[in-house]
Structures are given as structure tokens and as C-alpha cells.
Amino acid sequence: MADEKTQIRFGILGCAEIARKVCRAIHLSPNSILHAISSRSIQKAKQFAIKNSLPETLKLYGSYEEVLDDPFVDAVYVPLPTSLHVKWAVLAAEKKKHVLLEKPTALNVGELDRILDACRSNGVQFMDGSMWYHHPRTTRLKEFISDPNLFGQVKTVFIFVNAGLMFKSFWRKIYDMDLSSSFFPPPQFFENNIRTKADLDSFGALGDAGWYCIGAIMWAMNYKLPTTVTASPATIFNSNGVIMSTTVAFHWEQEGTIATFYCSFLSHETMDVAVLGSKGSFHVEDLIIPYEESSASFSFTSGAAFVNMQLGWNMKDKEVQVHNELPQEALMIKEFSRLVKGIKDSKIGPDTKWGDISRSSQVVLDAVKSSIDIGFKMVYI
Amino acid sequence: MADEKTQIRFGILGCAEIARKVCRAIHLSPNSILHAISSRSIQKAKQFAIKNSLPETLKLYGSYEEVLDDPFVDAVYVPLPTSLHVKWAVLAAEKKKHVLLEKPTALNVGELDRILDACRSNGVQFMDGSMWYHHPRTTRLKEFISDPNLFGQVKTVFIFVNAGLMFKSFWRKIYDMDLSSSFFPPPQFFENNIRTKADLDSFGALGDAGWYCIGAIMWAMNYKLPTTVTASPATIFNSNGVIMSTTVAFHWEQEGTIATFYCSFLSHETMDVAVLGSKGSFHVEDLIIPYEESSASFSFTSGAAFVNMQLGWNMKDKEVQVHNELPQEALMIKEFSRLVKGIKDSKIGPDTKWGDISRSSQVVLDAVKSSIDIGFKMVYI
Known part of the structure; x- marks a missing residue:
């Protein structure tokens, strides 16, 4: 100890x-x-x-x-x-x-x-x-998509994150409801929850689930800002004007890469991320909060191709299990405290990496908000 | 027999x-x-x-x-x-x-x-x-997403299909190349393959991989036409003006549903479909051509929610294996021949369902082509 x-x-x-x-x-x-x-x-x-x-x-x-x-x-x-x-x-x-x-x-x-x-x-x-950066699965995924032979260049990213039920315990406490596992928030929820009040947090689902989507996309693109950001008119607001769900596309012109995310309070709980590269692809269903505390998985293929007469493939997707000694949120605290300790001991200065990561997401979040505010037009960053 | x-x-x-x-x-x-x-x-x-x-x-x-x-x-x-x-x-x-x-x-x-x-x-x-409609997995998936309690309303669909390597045997034959499993088509491929010549098939990846994407989205939406179709400027053409890759968004205004697909000749081989509903979601990695001939799987969750303090979930995704007595292409022929036999025996008239399904995809394909042709603007259907 x-x-x-x-x-x-x-x-x-x-x-x-x-x-x-x-x-x-x-x-x-x-x-x-x-x-x-x-x-x-x-x-x-x-x-x-x-x-x-x-x-x-x-x-x-x-x-x-x-x-x-x-x-x-x-x-x-x-x-x-x-x-x-x-x-x-x-x-x-x-x-x-x-x-x-x-x-x-x-x-x-x-x-x-x-x-x-x-x-x-x-x-x-x-x-x-953001806790998911600190899970060893994230490190493994990064190794995979950084491998020019196994993964190649990122071509497209699809993410949807829904956090409509995130506040189930909150909701239960406030309304003393008997919530089954198939609980779906009643309409009042979206008017009263802190994340749905414009004066406290006007981003709504975009600041909550959307923050994760943006972060995961930026992570996949090594934090390189997209050339353009375009929100879809298929954006839903509550009566306070707070975003309940939206779909947004990013484009990196030089790379020809496109990323699309859907973030919402209105759907089934999900955290689905798929990244497609020129030579490989991976899929994660629980990126932000792993299904289980002590391990997490992802599935991937690399060099997949159809076999003779397109009757099948030369491979199936492989599942990789990654064990973690501590839950990801404890790994986050451990890393943060390690950095703080180094500063306290005058051994290292503050690590600006984490601020840079947050800033890249915030810049993109602002651009998404702008795109929505100007009528879902394309915004150049 | x-x-x-x-x-x-x-x-x-x-x-x-x-x-x-x-x-x-x-x-x-x-x-x-x-x-x-x-x-x-x-x-x-x-x-x-x-x-x-x-x-x-x-x-x-x-x-x-x-x-x-x-x-x-x-x-x-x-x-x-x-x-x-x-x-x-x-x-x-x-x-x-x-x-x-x-x-x-x-x-x-x-x-x-x-x-x-x-x-x-x-x-x-x-x-x-289109063979995948005839796989019993498709029937099982349809039962799942039609269940108002397990799946609810479709909120968003994400699909990417890449078929860049589909013509490996063709390519090998023409150029007598030694192709490893990680073969990636050289640039000339995209200039010479039939699907990349404008006079024979100007749709390119849109008509090939894109046809499947559109079909799967329309299938998920019970063939209801979207209100709008918008292609992304992140569309790549070859020197003949044939589409090499594109990303397209569909919007059903009344339902608030949005679907996005990416189709390409330029990426890793993949057929990734994720459909998110208000109460459930599913994911398939090999929708168009199953990894294996005699069975296929999908993973789903229904009623998923985070547990106490968002430390984890109340469930993991479940994998369902569906066995098929015949490969999906043989099931397609069997169904087609069954209908023809009925007509020959004067027991039934032609079944217009299949023409209606094709037509819905063709209408949407035309709209996507229009959106691209007019500079990636939104097209109302």
C-alpha cells in the first residue's frame, strides 16, 4: 500500500x-x-x-x-x-x-x-x-489502428452514443418510481434534468453523449482537427431548446476521411463505435463504459477478403479481451495523481497532453454548435 | 430429390x-x-x-x-x-x-x-x-426490430460496406498477380474494372456496395422512403468520374430517424450494420455475405441500462447464431423458383413484393446520384 x-x-x-x-x-x-x-x-x-x-x-x-x-x-x-x-x-x-x-x-x-x-x-x-482514455483496451485499440500493415489509413468512423437512461437512479430518487430494466424516461425527464436545462448546460445530448463521440473520433484521427463539421437537420430539441439528439459529419479533406456520429437521450442505451481503415477495422459496443469492470473486449479484422466466388470470407472477426487491474475511472485517477505527484516533487512539469486532447474536442464541439445554430450548414474549422 | x-x-x-x-x-x-x-x-x-x-x-x-x-x-x-x-x-x-x-x-x-x-x-x-434478404438471419433480425417491446422505434442506422477486394479473382486472372490475403487493389484496378467504367456502370461503389447499404436501410425502415437524401462532399471519384467512395445521410422527418452509410472500393473489406432503436439495438459485421456458408450471427441488446453509479451495465450484448440449410444464394434461387413454379402452375400470379423492394432502393439510389450531381445538396424525395 x-x-x-x-x-x-x-x-x-x-x-x-x-x-x-x-x-x-x-x-x-x-x-x-x-x-x-x-x-x-x-x-x-x-x-x-x-x-x-x-x-x-x-x-x-x-x-x-x-x-x-x-x-x-x-x-x-x-x-x-x-x-x-x-x-x-x-x-x-x-x-x-x-x-x-x-x-x-x-x-x-x-x-x-x-x-x-x-x-x-x-x-x-x-x-x-473522460475515463475511457485510461482503459488498457483503448491503448490496445490505438496500437491496432496505428499499425500501417494491420489497419492502414482511417477511412471512416461511425459512432453512436445514447445516454438517455444514464440518470435512472437520479430519476428514481426524484420521482420514486419503480423502474423496470426496460425503463424509458418519461417526457418530463427531458425538461427537468440538469443536462436538459439551457441555463445550466445548453449542449444537452451533444455535451454529454456527444462529447464522447467527438473525443473518440478525435482520438481515432490522432487529434487532427477536421476540415469541416456539418450537423444534420435531423436534430431534435426539447421545449427549452436543448439538444435531445443530433447527427454530425466531420470531413478531413486531405485524408478523404469522414466520421459520423449520432448522440442522443432518446434511444436505447448504447456506445457503439466502428472504425474502418484501408486494411483493417474494429468494433466496440461499450467504449465509454465497459459492460464489465475488470475486462473489456473489441472485435477486429485485418486483411479480410472474400474467398472463391464470394461464398464466404478468408477469416472471421476476432475478439480480443483486455483485462484491467483497476476500473477505468480508478486508472484515470491514478494517472492524474501520478502527474500531480511528479509536479509536487518538482520532478516534472504539468503534462499539457490532456489539455490539448480536451481542447481539440472543445473546438469541434463549438463547431458542431455553430453548424446547428446557423441552420445545419457546413462549418470550416 | x-x-x-x-x-x-x-x-x-x-x-x-x-x-x-x-x-x-x-x-x-x-x-x-x-x-x-x-x-x-x-x-x-x-x-x-x-x-x-x-x-x-x-x-x-x-x-x-x-x-x-x-x-x-x-x-x-x-x-x-x-x-x-x-x-x-x-x-x-x-x-x-x-x-x-x-x-x-x-x-x-x-x-x-x-x-x-x-x-x-x-x-x-x-x-x-440481392441474396442477403433470403438468409434466415435476416428474418430473425426483422422479427427483432419489429418487436415494439424489445426494439421499439428505429432511431438511427449506420452501415458501411466496402467491396474493394471483391474482384480479387478477376484481378488475378487479368494481371496474373500473386495476391496475398492482404492484397489491396493497385490504382489501375479502379480505372479498368467494369464497375469503374462510366459507360458501363457510372454508379461505381454506389451501385455496388451502396446498393446493399441502401437496401439494408430501406429494409430496416420497412421500405418507407426517406424525406431527404444528402450525399457528403467527402465523395471520391476516379479519373473517369466514377464514384470510388461516398457517405450519404437519409432523414425520415416524421419519425425523426436518420440513417448514414459509407460505401467504398477503397477500404478494408467490411459489411458493418448497426441499427439503434428506442429500446434495443443490433449489430452485424457480415450482413451481405456471411463469414460462413452454413450459419451467421448477430449481436443485440434490449433494455440495456447502466447500473449503480454507471460502473457497468445491467447486461452484455447477446450473440445469436442462425443456421441455414442452404447458402443464402441458393435460398434466393429456391424462393424465386417457388414463385415461378406457382405462376407456371397457374396457382399464383407474380409476387410484386420483390419489384417493390428493388424499386424503393432504385428511387433512393437515384436521389443519392442527384444529390452528388447537384453539388452534394439535400434532395427531397
């Missing part, structure tokens, strides 16, 4: 549902410890601690400022609504706290740049809370 | 590569027999018969007309280039031959209507040569 004194101490701003998962991840990660949580009222913070059986030694605060002023806090995790990110992430950086920020990172790239600048000038680490 | 006298006797117009597969399918189907083949020269017909070990009793003709004039021929299979379909299919119908026509069925829906009219007025059966 790691020495408690060398562990990175986390404070959490806000008691959102997702914070429960990150609390557990901090606990599971050997180089991290949860030091403080906060909410806008001390009562809410207490309830959260009790409900999640957090240790009694945990500091509970009735305001976010108190976490930032706690000298024992090394890093903060910020699961606040998107519209509050710029204020609290900048303040955290100014207080020399390392920043793990929930996605979408900001309402626009201008805001994100303020956050990244604050982190840079204060020498603190930045990372957004 | 079926009595030879009751079997449907086929004649084939042209000795295209695909004809080899259909010869075998006619042989495998219990209610069919191959009676005659033809080519523009008797020499080519003879070579084809020898190469494929066809029986010596087979009639060999040096012109297509002779097949149509053979009174023993009940039905013709027409694998000629698309530009020749209207002439030969209409002539065949007028000679009272039932018509099994390779896809794409025609250069435009006007031509197809002439073919369908000729079949109707002459009381002969029409069917296009």
Missing part, C-alpha cells in the same frame, strides 16, 4: 451523481485519497457522505471556496454544471489546486482557454473526466 | 464472375436446374462451362437472344452490366422468361419501371439478385 503521506489528496466541488463514482475511484486508486467534499449547503455534503459511507475523517464543507482554501487539498475534482466550470476551475488553479474537470469542459473554447491558461500559469495539472 | 420435370430451368445471359456463384446456387437449390448459358461468343461460353465443370448436357449459346428463344428456358438470370439491364430484362419478359436481375437493377428508376412494367404485362416474376 502507498504511504498516506505520499498520496494525492482530493477535494470535490459539488455532490453530483457522478461524484459518487469518482469518490470510489479515488478510494481504489493507490496513490490518491479523498480529503474533502463540498456542496452549496453543509447538509447536502453530510447526506452525500452518509449515503456513500464515506469515512468520518473526511472534511465536509458547505461551500466550494472552503475546499479551495484547505491547504491539505492537492487537487480538485469539479463535477459542477458546465456553465460553472470556468469560474471554479480558474479559481482552483489560482489557489494552486490541480484540476480534474468533468466534461464537457466548458461552454466554448474561449472559456476552456481561460481554464488552461490558469492551469499553465499556476503550474497545475489539467485533465478532463 | 425434386423431379427434374418440375424444376425451374434457368438460362444465364453473360458469363460474369458473379454468374459462377449463381450457377452453383441453381445447382444447390432443389427446385431449379441450369439449362443454358450464353456469352457474346460461343468460345467464352464454352470456357466458362469447362472452368466451372458444368454438365455436358448444358446448352451453350454464343448470343443472349438464343437463350431467350430457347422454349425450355423458364427463367433468366441477368448479370450483365447495369447499362444493359433495361434492354435485356424487357426483352426477356416479352419472351415470357421470368427475370432474376443483378443489382443495381437499372441506371435510373425510369428504366426499372420499364422492366417492371414488362414483367407485369407479361405475367413473369421479377426479383433482383
Whole structure:
């Protein structure tokens, strides 16, 4: 076990549902410890601690400022609504706290740049809370699609992510409903959930499921920005003007590559990613949250061709299982804390890679929003 | 075994590569027999018969007309280039031959209507040569997506089909190349192959792989025409102006459904179909030609949701294996011959379902071509 004194101490701003998962991840990660949580009222913070059986030694605060002023806090995790990110992430950086920020990172790239600048000038680490990057399956997939002989050049990417049921427990809590496994959110859900209120997060499904789609596409394209972004008129809004589902196409002119994603609150739960290359292809059904905690799979083919008279193929797709010692969210915390530890020990400076990754997604997210706002026209980046 | 006298006797117009597969399918189907083949020269017909070990009793003709004039021929299979379909299919119908026509069925829906009219007025059966409709897996998938509780409403469809390597044996024959399993066609291929010559088949990848994409999307939508069709500017042409790859989006305004396909000659071989519904989803990697001849699989989920704290799911995807007694192309011939037999015995009239299915794909194909021709603008159907 790691020495408690060398562990990175986390404070959490806000008691959102997702914070429960990150609390557990901090606990599971050997180089991290949860030091403080906060909410806008001390009562809410207490309830959260009790409900999640957090240790009694945990500091509970009735305001976010108190976490930032706690000298024992090394890093903060910020699961606040998107519209509050710029204020609290900048303040955290100014207080020399390392920043793990929930996605979408900001309402626009201008805001994100303020956050990244604050982190840079204060020498603190930045990372957004996208967990799937940290799963060893993602590393394996990257090796595969980077292999010029096995995969070749990326030709097209198709992704759909639906997170309509993501808030089932939230919904159950609010409405005390008996939810079967085939639960589908009633219409009010889409009017009341935080992600569907324009003042808190106008992106809706685009900022939630769409953030993952954009991230996965950018990942597949080595974070090279597309030439153009075009949202489809087949975009559905709720009565607050928040995006409930949309389909978007990206085009890399030089490479001739096209990527299309569908993100939604309105469909069956899914996280389907298929990437087709000149020599190989792969498919994942659970990219963002693996079906199981301790392993995840993908299927691929390479050099597939039809055999004599097109009666069949020269191969079937192969399934690869990748085991992970820790859940992906704990791997994220472990990596973040490793970077923070290096900075604390003055061995390394902040790793700008994670900010660059977030920024590429934010730039594309902004372009998608622009395309929607100007009537689903093509936007050049 | 079926009595030879009751079997449907086929004649084939042209000795295209695909004809080899259909010869075998006619042989495998219990209610069919191959009676005659033809080519523009008797020499080519003879070579084809020898190469494929066809029986010596087979009639060999040096012109297509002779097949149509053979009174023993009940039905013709027409694998000629698309530009020749209207002439030969209409002539065949007028000679009272039932018509099994390779896809794409025609250069435009006007031509197809002439073919369908000729079949109707002459009381002969029409069917296009899309084999995958006849696989029992397709029937199982249809049951699944038609189930309002398990699947719900179709939200989005993603398909990519690449057939760049389909003509490997053709290519090998022409250039006498030593082709490894990771063979990728050299650039000349795309200039010389029949599917890439504008005078014979201007659709290119759109008529070939794209026909399947359109067919599968229309199948998923119960053949309801989309409101709009929009091709992406990310379309690649060869020097003859033939489509090498394209991406196209369909929108059903009333349903809010969107479908996107990518068809290509330029990628890894693949036939990836994913359909997402409000309550379920499925995925198939080998829809058009199954990996194996005697069985095929699909994976699906229904009622999937994230469990406590989004640490995982309430289920994994399930894989379903569907066995088939005959290869799908033989099932196609069997069904076609069953319909022809019914007409011959005056028990049933021609089944217009297959013509309607072909026509829906042809209407959409025309719209895609229009969208490309007018600069990738949205086309209303």
C-alpha cells in the first residue's frame, strides 16, 4: 500500500451523481485519497457522505471556496454544471489546486482557454473526466489502428452514443418510481434534468453523449482537427431548446476521411463505435463504459477478403479481451495523481497532453454548435 | 430429390464472375436446374462451362437472344452490366422468361419501371439478385426490430460496406498477380474494372456496395422512403468520374430517424450494420455475405441500462447464431423458383413484393446520384 503521506489528496466541488463514482475511484486508486467534499449547503455534503459511507475523517464543507482554501487539498475534482466550470476551475488553479474537470469542459473554447491558461500559469495539472482514455483496451485499440500493415489509413468512423437512461437512479430518487430494466424516461425527464436545462448546460445530448463521440473520433484521427463539421437537420430539441439528439459529419479533406456520429437521450442505451481503415477495422459496443469492470473486449479484422466466388470470407472477426487491474475511472485517477505527484516533487512539469486532447474536442464541439445554430450548414474549422 | 420435370430451368445471359456463384446456387437449390448459358461468343461460353465443370448436357449459346428463344428456358438470370439491364430484362419478359436481375437493377428508376412494367404485362416474376434478404438471419433480425417491446422505434442506422477486394479473382486472372490475403487493389484496378467504367456502370461503389447499404436501410425502415437524401462532399471519384467512395445521410422527418452509410472500393473489406432503436439495438459485421456458408450471427441488446453509479451495465450484448440449410444464394434461387413454379402452375400470379423492394432502393439510389450531381445538396424525395 502507498504511504498516506505520499498520496494525492482530493477535494470535490459539488455532490453530483457522478461524484459518487469518482469518490470510489479515488478510494481504489493507490496513490490518491479523498480529503474533502463540498456542496452549496453543509447538509447536502453530510447526506452525500452518509449515503456513500464515506469515512468520518473526511472534511465536509458547505461551500466550494472552503475546499479551495484547505491547504491539505492537492487537487480538485469539479463535477459542477458546465456553465460553472470556468469560474471554479480558474479559481482552483489560482489557489494552486490541480484540476480534474468533468466534461464537457466548458461552454466554448474561449472559456476552456481561460481554464488552461490558469492551469499553465499556476503550474497545475489539467485533465478532463473522460475515463475511457485510461482503459488498457483503448491503448490496445490505438496500437491496432496505428499499425500501417494491420489497419492502414482511417477511412471512416461511425459512432453512436445514447445516454438517455444514464440518470435512472437520479430519476428514481426524484420521482420514486419503480423502474423496470426496460425503463424509458418519461417526457418530463427531458425538461427537468440538469443536462436538459439551457441555463445550466445548453449542449444537452451533444455535451454529454456527444462529447464522447467527438473525443473518440478525435482520438481515432490522432487529434487532427477536421476540415469541416456539418450537423444534420435531423436534430431534435426539447421545449427549452436543448439538444435531445443530433447527427454530425466531420470531413478531413486531405485524408478523404469522414466520421459520423449520432448522440442522443432518446434511444436505447448504447456506445457503439466502428472504425474502418484501408486494411483493417474494429468494433466496440461499450467504449465509454465497459459492460464489465475488470475486462473489456473489441472485435477486429485485418486483411479480410472474400474467398472463391464470394461464398464466404478468408477469416472471421476476432475478439480480443483486455483485462484491467483497476476500473477505468480508478486508472484515470491514478494517472492524474501520478502527474500531480511528479509536479509536487518538482520532478516534472504539468503534462499539457490532456489539455490539448480536451481542447481539440472543445473546438469541434463549438463547431458542431455553430453548424446547428446557423441552420445545419457546413462549418470550416 | 425434386423431379427434374418440375424444376425451374434457368438460362444465364453473360458469363460474369458473379454468374459462377449463381450457377452453383441453381445447382444447390432443389427446385431449379441450369439449362443454358450464353456469352457474346460461343468460345467464352464454352470456357466458362469447362472452368466451372458444368454438365455436358448444358446448352451453350454464343448470343443472349438464343437463350431467350430457347422454349425450355423458364427463367433468366441477368448479370450483365447495369447499362444493359433495361434492354435485356424487357426483352426477356416479352419472351415470357421470368427475370432474376443483378443489382443495381437499372441506371435510373425510369428504366426499372420499364422492366417492371414488362414483367407485369407479361405475367413473369421479377426479383433482383440481392441474396442477403433470403438468409434466415435476416428474418430473425426483422422479427427483432419489429418487436415494439424489445426494439421499439428505429432511431438511427449506420452501415458501411466496402467491396474493394471483391474482384480479387478477376484481378488475378487479368494481371496474373500473386495476391496475398492482404492484397489491396493497385490504382489501375479502379480505372479498368467494369464497375469503374462510366459507360458501363457510372454508379461505381454506389451501385455496388451502396446498393446493399441502401437496401439494408430501406429494409430496416420497412421500405418507407426517406424525406431527404444528402450525399457528403467527402465523395471520391476516379479519373473517369466514377464514384470510388461516398457517405450519404437519409432523414425520415416524421419519425425523426436518420440513417448514414459509407460505401467504398477503397477500404478494408467490411459489411458493418448497426441499427439503434428506442429500446434495443443490433449489430452485424457480415450482413451481405456471411463469414460462413452454413450459419451467421448477430449481436443485440434490449433494455440495456447502466447500473449503480454507471460502473457497468445491467447486461452484455447477446450473440445469436442462425443456421441455414442452404447458402443464402441458393435460398434466393429456391424462393424465386417457388414463385415461378406457382405462376407456371397457374396457382399464383407474380409476387410484386420483390419489384417493390428493388424499386424503393432504385428511387433512393437515384436521389443519392442527384444529390452528388447537384453539388452534394439535400434532395427531397
